[in-house]
Amino acid sequence: MSAVVPDHVLRELGRTEGDAASLGLLVRDQDTRRLVLLRAVLDAAEAAPAAVCPPALLDRLRADWALLEAAERADREAVRTVLFHPLAGPWAQRLLGGLTSEAPAGAELRAGLAHLTALAAAGAVRAGVGFSVRLGPWGGLLSLPTLGAVRVDVGPVQLTYHAGELTVAPADGPLLNVRIHPDGTTSSADPRWLPLLMLSAVRPGGSPVALDDLDPYRTLGSGVEQHGLSGSTQIEDWERKTWAESWSGVERLLRVGGEHRLTEASVLLRCMVPLGPPPGSGPTGRSAVHCSGTRREAFGAVLSSKPATAAYFASTLVHELQHTKLAALSTLVQLHREGTAERYFAPWRPDPRPFDGLLQGAYSHVALADFWQRFALHARRSVHRDLAWAEHARCREQVGAVLPVLAGSPALTPEGRTLVNEMISVYHRLDDSPPPPGHLTRAQAYVSTAKVIWQQRNGSRRQ
Numbered sequence: 001m002s003a004v005v006p007d008h009v010l011r012e013l014g015r016t017e018g019d020a021a022s023l024g025l026l027v028r029d030q031d032t033r034r035l036v037l038l039r040a041v042l043d044a045a046e047a048a049p050a051a052v053c054p055p056a057l058l059d060r061l062r063a064d065w066a067l068l069e070a071a072e073r074a075d076r077e078a079v080r081t082v083l084f085h086p087l088a089g090p091w092a093q094r095l096l097g098g099l100t101s102e103a104p105a106g107a108e109l110r111a112g113l114a115h116l117t118a119l120a121a122a123g124a125v126r127a128g129v130g131f132s133v134r135l136g137p138w139g140g141l142l143s144l145p146t147l148g149a150v151r152v153d154v155g156p157v158q159l160t161y162h163a164g165e166l167t168v169a170p171a172d173g174p175l176l177n178v179r180i181h182p183d184g185t186t187s188s189a190d191p192r193w194l195p196l197l198m199l200s201a202v203r204p205g206g207s208p209v210a211l212d213d214l215d216p217y218r219t220l221g222s223g224v225e226q227h228g229l230s231g232s233t234q235i236e237d238w239e240r241k242t243w244a245e246s247w248s249g250v251e252r253l254l255r256v257g258g259e260h261r262l263t264e265a266s267v268l269l270r271c272m273v274p275l276g277p278p279p280g281s282g283p284t285g286r287s288a289v290h291c292s293g294t295r296r297e298a299f300g301a302v303l304s305s306k307p308a309t310a311a312y313f314a315s316t317l318v319h320e321l322q323h324t325k326l327a328a329l330s331t332l333v334q335l336h337r338e339g340t341a342e343r344y345f346a347p348w349r350p351d352p353r354p355f356d357g358l359l360q361g362a363y364s365h366v367a368l369a370d371f372w373q374r375f376a377l378h379a380r381r382s383v384h385r386d387l388a389w390a391e392h393a394r395c396r397e398q399v400g401a402v403l404p405v406l407a408g409s410p411a412l413t414p415e416g417r418t419l420v421n422e423m424i425s426v427y428h429r430l431d432d433s434p435p436p437p438g439h440l441t442r443a444q445a446y447v448s449t450a451k452v453i454w455q456q457r458n459g460s461r462r463q
Helices: 008-014 020-047 057-072 076-083 088-099 106-125 237-247 250-256 259-268 310-332 355-378 383-406 414-432 435-462
Strands: 131-135 141-144 147-149 155-162 165-169 176-180 194-196 196-197 209-210 271-272 301-304
Touching: 008 020, 008 310, 008 414, 020 057, 020 076, 020 088, 020 259, 020 310, 057 076, 057 106, 057 414, 076 106, 106 131, 106 141, 106 414, 194 250, 196 250, 196 435, 237 271, 237 310, 250 259, 250 310, 250 355, 259 310, 310 355, 310 383, 355 383, 355 414, 383 414
Parallel strands: 209 271, 271 301
Antiparallel strands: 131 155, 141 147, 147 194, 155 165, 165 176, 196 209
């Protein structure tokens, strides 16, 4: 068994569980990798030819880095809040790719380097370190990660911070003052300032969760549309209220799914990224249909359209945080030696999946089957109970259709086999409280039909 991940931790994670200490192992590793990635960006800029990173841009990067260092000396945790913000990951990876591509500096690379100025400014604000920098807007917004954004059409903008107040001097308008409160929240009487909405902590005493609809990198380069998801959106004031109202019931419903569901959300979740209404949901996006996803490079972020109810909000977190856990675990230990060929049937997707995608999907769906079963057993109203049993039965049958493929794969490593064996134990444990026969029959028919359609569509590619 891996020396990096103790056997008891691997088994906990295999059961889609994990206490705070086990999940903390994943968090510490991901945070360390973020710091290494940021250092790689600095080193790549220093090593890049002048055509890729011209002297003026390099000087600016050095100044931003120096501001970050000064802020970290003043308040390390405050700065780490900014550097570990999930959406700093996609930015850093894209910037590193641009600095190492040997292509002449273009608009995207310049924007990426400018975003470092925004990150450094946000870190300095949180640490209480004064500064004055110039920064240009992106798409009509000048975003300061983890804090908020300024509506501005013409740049550059002069930002000055001193003694708890941020002063914004646009090129085409009056000054704007933003008050920075001790807890990191912001306020301004000027409607040009858009504060980042913070959802309450998953459990009392924890950290609030950002609802980030302002960061320019929240879906950039994610290919969300290719995966059947809608694009990111900036939510209106009335939508912020509905998000907060739906969120308010999540803690109770996660607890219904087991204390471990509350623990994983409180330890892993750092921000929600709102997506627009999913395809087919109608013009208002207020139907029960919703979509969600995660990004490996944005550890701690869940992308989602607004779920119709708190129950679906909770199940979305259960679903997506399993992907977060498994992706983080996969960077620590090798779970299989399968290639990337897309040839496996997965009842939750119309297209052939690679082995890793099959494992990811089965892992998240067995957690969902467990969550909905617990929900059904606790539900008092028959309509809620029926809905939960239907969701449970569908997820359970979907997992049952692919577990034999996973279990029979010779490509699993010892760690991967331990993980899959624990998934199988959860699957069989679900038999202790079977769904009503009608739900089971419909779920079996659903999976059988999905396989027939998949085989007709993909022919010889089936496995």
